Amino acid sequence: MRLYDIESPDQIRSLTIPQLNALAEDIRHFLIHSISKTGGHLSSNLGIVETTIAMHYVFHGPQDKMIFDVGHQAYVHKILTGRSTLFPTLRQLDGLSGFQKRKESVYDCWEAGHSSTSLSAALGYAAARDILHQDYNVVALIGDGAITSGMSMEALNDIGAQKRKMIIIFNDNNMSISKNHGGMEKRITSIRSSRVYRNVKQDVKGSLDHNKFGTETLKFMTAFRDRLKKGLIDAPLFEEFNLDYMGPVNGHNIAELIKVFETAKEHDGPIVVHVRTKKGKGYSFAEQDTVGKWHGVSPFNIATGQSLMKLPPNEKSWSQIISDALIQLAKKDPKIVAITPAMAQGSKLMKFAKMFPDRFFDCGIAEQHAITMACGMSLGGLHPFVSVYSSFLQRAYDQMNHDLARMNLPVVVGIDRAGLVGDDGETHQGVFDIAMLRSIPNLILSQPKDAKEAYDLIYTAFTSGKPFCIRYPRGQAMVPETITFDSIPIGSWTKKQFGLHPKGIIIAYGPDVERIEHTVQENEYEMIVVNARFFKPIDEHLLTSLLNLNLPIYVFETDVTIGGLSSAILEFQNQYKNKIHILGISDHFVEHGSIRALRKKEHIDLESLFKEIDAHE
Ligand SMILES: Cc1ncc(C[n+]2csc(CCOP(=O)(O)OP(=O)(O)O)c2C)c(N)n1
Ligand SMILES: CC(=O)[C@@H](O)[C@H](O)COP(=O)(O)O
Numbered sequence: 168m169r170l171y172d173i174e175s176p177d178q179i180r181s182l183t184i185p186q187l188n189a190l191a192e193d194i195r196h197f198l199i200h201s202i203s204k205t206g207g208h209l210s211s212n213l214g215i216v217e218t219t220i221a222m223h224y225v226f227h228g229p230q231d232k233m234i235f236d237v238g239h240q241a242y243v244h245k246i247l248t249g250r251s252t253l254f255p256t257l258r259q260l261d262g263l264s265g266f267q268k269r270k271e272s273v274y275d276c277w278e279a280g281h282s283s284t285s286l287s288a289a290l291g292y293a294a295a296r297d298i299l300h301q302d303y304n305v306v307a308l309i310g311d312g313a314i315t316s317g318m319s320m321e322a323l324n325d326i327g328a329q330k331r332k333m334i335i336i337f338n339d340n341n342m343s344i345s346k347n348h349g350g351m352e353k354r355i356t357s358i359r360s361s362r363v364y365r366n367v368k369q370d371v372k373g374s375l376d377h378n379k380f381g382t383e384t385l386k387f388m389t390a391f392r393d394r395l396k397k398g399l400i401d402a403p404l405f406e407e408f409n410l411d412y413m414g415p416v417n418g419h420n421i422a423e424l425i426k427v428f429e430t431a432k433e434h435d436g437p438i439v440v441h442v443r444t445k446k447g448k449g450y451s452f453a454e455q456d457t458v459g460k461w462h463g464v465s466p467f468n469i470a471t472g473q474s475l476m477k478l479p480p481n482e483k484s485w486s487q488i489i490s491d492a493l494i495q496l497a498k499k500d501p502k503i504v505a506i507t508p509a510m511a512q513g514s515k516l517m518k519f520a521k522m523f524p525d526r527f528f529d530c531g532i533a534e535q536h537a538i539t540m541a542c543g544m545s546l547g548g549l550h551p552f553v554s555v556y557s558s559f560l561q562r563a564y565d566q567m568n569h570d571l572a573r574m575n576l577p578v579v580v581g582i583d584r585a586g587l588v589g590d591d592g593e594t595h596q597g598v599f600d601i602a603m604l605r606s607i608p609n610l611i612l613s614q615p616k617d618a619k620e621a622y623d624l625i626y627t628a629f630t631s632g633k634p635f636c637i638r639y640p641r642g643q644a645m646v647p648e649t650i651t652f653d654s655i656p657i658g659s660w661t662k663k664q665f666g667l668h669p670k671g672i673i674i675a676y677g678p679d680v681e682r683i684e685h686t687v688q689e690n691e692y693e694m695i696v697v698n699a700r701f702f703k704p705i706d707e708h709l710l711t712s713l714l715n716l717n718l719p720i721y722v723f724e725t726d727v728t729i730g731g732l733s734s735a736i737l738e739f740q741n742q743y744k745n746k747i748h749i750l751g752i753s754d755h756f757v758e759h760g761s762i763r764a765l766r767k768k769e770h771i772d773l774e775s776l777f778k779e780i781d782a783h784e
């Protein structure tokens with residue numbers, strides 16, 4: 168069968184093992200060629216070609232539910248469910264999504280993009296199935312990176328308690344985006360290397376046949392053999408969660424995978440099938456990658472492995488700009504440490520890691536832990552910098568609020584991929600952080616318009632003694648020849664006037680400021696252009712003077728408007744013009760007391776409301 172013949176996964180069930188192997192080769196070839204043109208998540212998909220074929224061979228979607236954790240490795244699933252012709256549109260406007268997407272196919276029963284949701288989702292499906300007396304299989308495929316995250320731990324704990332029939336395919340390629348980290352990873356390594364599955368099976372068979380043990384030993388061995396007959400073996404890591412386990416199985420051997428999945432399908436209760444795979448399999452550059460360069464790629468030359476996207480020599484990515492400045496500061500301040508929740512490659516922290524190995528922390532996919540650990544480090548006397556992608560920071564809202572801001576700790580948070588990120592779509596657009604963080608007391612939230620302002624903001628952040636966030640987008644900017652640092656007054660905006668009689672005011676932020684200034688100048692618009700480099704605090708002094716000009720104001724908000732910069736401006740304007748009288752908790756944390764006493768203190772009791780009304784009559 169050729170790739171283009173596949174309209175439904177039912178078709179692959181009539182194939183022989185050699186034919187399935189040929190299909191796997193065909194899919195690999197297709198993935199490499201197609202992704203070399205569009206870009207996308209290459210190596211994770213190359214690694215699970217055979218596993219996905221075996222899944223679709225044994226489990227019958229859309230009735231059976233197949234959930235791919237993160238979803239970045241669901242390309243093979245897409246191909247097998249009749250979507251190969253859409254691959255030229257991968258991650259483009261109105262094209263094929265890079266993740267599972269319910270509107271795209273009935274075979275996509277779940278959507279993600281953020282890591283470690285698959286186990287909770289699968290347990291939810293299994294509970295619904297049981298309560299509604301339905302009959303289908305629930306299968307979650309999760310990687311060794313995603314399984315270490317907090318959400319996965321919470322789900323495993325509950326799965327072990329609820330004991331519902333479900334299959335967890337644990338895709339172990341010994342890699343997160345870059346090298347996997349953590350104590351759990353060490354435990355996985357010990358299961359991997361134990362080879363219990365095959366060796367013990369042989370030993371037990373032989374021993375029992377020769378019947379050379381005492382009664383007690385024999386009893387134990389018989390029970391053990393019974394478990395092995397079902398393909399089960401003890402793996403302490405999963406046993407601690409009260410889960411049965413099979414493996415490790417060669418994830419590139421379709422025949423073996425089909426056998427193991429068939430056994431797991433017959434199993435009652437939750438079972439983990441441990442599949443060993445090679446990330447990047449079949450493309451040598453990707454196979455050899457240890458730092459994650461081939462995890463997500465832009466278009467590339469297949470023969471040389473070179474990216475086809477070239478940066479102009481005087482430009483650097485925003486992540487690199489921040490990371491270069493961090494290195495300069497860290498050279499002078501030995502207390503500066505850098506933390507990443509599994510995004511060292513994307514956040515360009517590899518050089519920092521190399522230069523200061525003792526001061527670099529990749530804590531795995533653990534955004535919540537990253538922020539709270541930084542708080543502990545700060546209280547212990549270090550000067551932490553945490554780099555987190557904007558959309559992943561959503562996971563750590565409570566830690567930003569409860570730990571960082573409430574204790575008002577001097578931690579610098581670099582919010583990478585802020586704003587639209589493009590290809591990855593709605594799960595990854597970093598457009599909520601301003602709204603999400605603006606309501607939190609004590610936090611400073613800023614965004615530089617260019618590289619020099621980025622240097623100055625990071626310098627200001629480390630000298631501020633406050634919780635300080637700097638957001639910066641995907642993409643790149645021009646860099647000056649040398650890195651210099653100047654302090655920026657916290658909360659200050661800047662403005663430029665074009666023409667003698669401006670007819671309006673544009674308030675913008677980030678790299679758009681210069682683009683707007685350029686267009687205004689080129690077209691001889693008479694305007695004032697404001698660089699609103701702080702979202703919190705805002706520059707009330709400058710804003711007052713702008714409002715006094717009584718000119719139309721255009722807020723160029725490239726993130727969500729609800730709660731964003733425009734909200735901040737409207738809130739301030741409302742105070743200033745005194746149109747709507749707002750009672751509410753102002754920008755601070757509320758300490759303990761009875762609700763009655765607190766409402767009085769915060770002026771949110773009815774007495775305060777009517778006092779306010781009387782004052783304006
Ligand atoms: C909450 C969250 N943090 C970080 C990421 C970025 N991310 C995507 S895939 C990935 C690594 C996943 O590793 P693993 O589960 O082992 O899958 P593999 O790519 O090795 O198949 C990371 C860190 C994410 N998608 N979601
Ligand atoms: C799937 C995932 O979450 C990451 O692989 C993400 O796609 C990385 O994005 P960047 O390419 O912007 O680093």
Ligand SMILES: [Mg+2]
Nearest residue numbers: 310311312342
């Ligand atoms: Mg992995």
